[in-house]
Amino acid sequence: xxxxxxxxxxxxxxxxxxxxxxxxxxxxxxxxxxxxxxxxxxxxxxxxxxxxxxxxxxxxxxxxxxxxxxxxxxxxxxxxxxxxxxxxxxxxxxxxxxxxxxxxxxxxxxxxxxxxxxxxxxxxxxxxxxxxxxxxxxxxxxxxxxxxxxxxxxxxxxxxxxxxxxx
Numbered sequence: 576x577x578x579x580x581x582x583x584x585x586x587x588x589x590x591x592x593x594x595x596x597x598x599x600x601x602x603x604x605x606x607x608x609x610x611x612x613x614x615x616x617x618x619x620x621x622x623x624x625x626x627x628x629x630x631x632x633x634x635x636x637x638x639x640x641x642x643x644x645x646x647x648x649x650x651x652x653x654x655x656x657x658x659x660x661x662x663x664x665x666x667x668x669x670x671x672x673x674x675x676x677x678x679x680x681x682x683x684x685x686x687x688x689x690x691x692x693x694x695x696x697x698x699x700x701x702x703x704x705x706x707x708x709x710x711x712x713x714x715x716x717x718x719x720x721x722x723x724x725x726x727x728x729x730x731x732x733x734x735x736x737x738x739x740x741x742x
Contacts, residue, residue, distance in 0.1 A: 577696075581730060582623040583723075584694040585714065586666045588630035589640040594691050598714035599626070599644050602693070605720035606727070607652055608645075622727055624652040629663050632656045669694060691715040695726065703730060 585602065587595040602624060609615045628637065637654040646652050656662070692711035695703040705712060705726050712726070713719030 577623060577625070578700070579698050580623050581621065581698055581727065581734075582625050582696050584669065584696060585624065585626045586629050586662075586669075586690065587626055588628050589632045589636045590630065594715065598691055598693070599640075601714050601717060601720045603644055603646070605717070605724050607650075616724055617727065617731075619651040621731055622651065626652065626654045627662055627666070628654070628656040629659065629666055630656075631659050666690075693723065695723065695730070697730060698734065 583602070583606065585598060587598060589595075606616060606622065607624060632640075634656070637656060638648065641648055641652075641654055646654075690711075691714055693714045694711060697703050703726065705722055712723040714723075
């Protein structure tokens with residue numbers, strides 16, 4: 576369903592205490608939310624945000640997480656969950672490290688080491704690179720999100736340039 580769309584790919588889990596809330600806040604502030612004048616950085620059809628849970632989050636968990644951050648469920652920001660093993664393997668295949676090597680008896684999910692980075696995929700399905708040639712953007716930092724915002728704007732500008740027909 577994302578074919579023909581630019582989108583950001585982000586892995587998280589709803590009970591994450593530090594990394595995920597900061598990532599979500601930064602994505603929210605730099606890519607999603609309107610400024611005080613009502614101007615959004617991107618129109619709904621210009622960029623989709625896809626956040627995929629690496630844990631066994633229920634639909635109620637995802638809805639509560641979206642509500643916590645003020646994300647409209649009918650917007651261009653989608654939260655998905657699925658089989659934990661499959662999702663973690665998928666994330667690892669996307670170079671988004673997910674390991675659960677710090678299990679505790681009480682809270683198995685608290686031991687995840689996972690990436691704080693996001694990926695940008697273009698309308699053609701290609702992973703984009705940033706201006707400094709990275710394929711990932713650090714969602715933990717405001718600077719990383721400013722760079723991602725600029726890179727999305729450059730991508731959209733380049734996609735809107737009329738191409739000459741090559742004979």
